[in-house]
Amino acid sequence: MGMHRELASGWTHLSAEFIAAAFRPPATGLPCTAFTPTDLRLSHDDWHDPMTSDRLRVLFLCTGNSCRSQMAEGLLRSIAGDRCESLSAGANPAGYVHPLAVAVMREIGIDISGQTSKHIREFLPPLGEPPNLIIAVCSTADENCPVFPADVQRLQWPFDDPFHAAGSDEDKLPEFRRVRDEIRARLEGYFKSGQASESTA
Numbered sequence: 001m002g003m004h005r006e007l008a009s010g011w012t013h014l015s016a017e018f019i020a021a022a023f024r025p026p027a028t029g030l031p032c033t034a035f036t037p038t039d040l041r042l043s044h045d046d047w048h049d050p051m052t053s054d055r056l057r058v059l060f061l062c063t064g065n066s067c068r069s070q071m072a073e074g075l076l077r078s079i080a081g082d083r084c085e086s087l088s089a090g091a092n093p094a095g096y097v098h099p100l101a102v103a104v105m106r107e108i109g110i111d112i113s114g115q116t117s118k119h120i121r122e123f124l125p126p127l128g129e130p131p132n133l134i135i136a137v138c139s140t141a142d143e144n145c146p147v148f149p150a151d152v153q154r155l156q157w158p159f160d161d162p163f164h165a166a167g168s169d170e171d172k173l174p175e176f177r178r179v180r181d182e183i184r185a186r187l188e189g190y191f192k193s194g195q196a197s198e199s200t201a
Contacts, residue, residue, distance in 0.1 A: 057085040059131035062138040065090025074112040089120040104176045
């Protein structure tokens with residue numbers, strides 16, 4: 001099986017080999033391919049781009065880069081620590097991180113108040129370095145996304161935008177919490193439970 005396969009939607013999905021290679025296995029003398037993401041859930045030492053010595057760089061993309069992608073950036077950073085570089089950007093950035101996104105993340109002990117709203121072009125040469133993986137967390141951001149190098153892996157995980165929830169800030173909080181928890185479950189399922197291996201088998 002290759003490093004990735006093309007999906008009908010035009011996005012690519014990380015293969016089991018890519019995910020396994022993104023982890024540095026424990027010092028047992030066994031080859032990296034002997035370990036699955038499920039095994040490494042308990043002892044993943046380092047997440048690395050298998051083609052370089054750098055950490056795996058994951059960028060979450062949405063249109064405004066104020067709610068969903070910001071929460072995803074903070075969540076993956078909490079899951080991976082310094083083993084993975086978690087990033088986010090927008091195709092049409094709002095220029096701020098939504099206060100309710102900051103609030104619901106603080107509820108689970110994650111501070112994203114220092115994150116900033118950025119344009120996706122900041123991660124293309126000559127302005128910046130492309131990520132290894134782009135995860136689009138809305139269904140429209142890709143329409144305005146610039147072309148990235150062919151070796152950049154891409155996934156599409158659309159979530160509802162809590163920004164559009166009706167009512168007062170107090171009324172909107174449950175929607176922000178719901179989307180936060182859905183993103184967290186998807187990240188934990190993909191990066192920790194072996195879902196990536198199963199979906200590409």
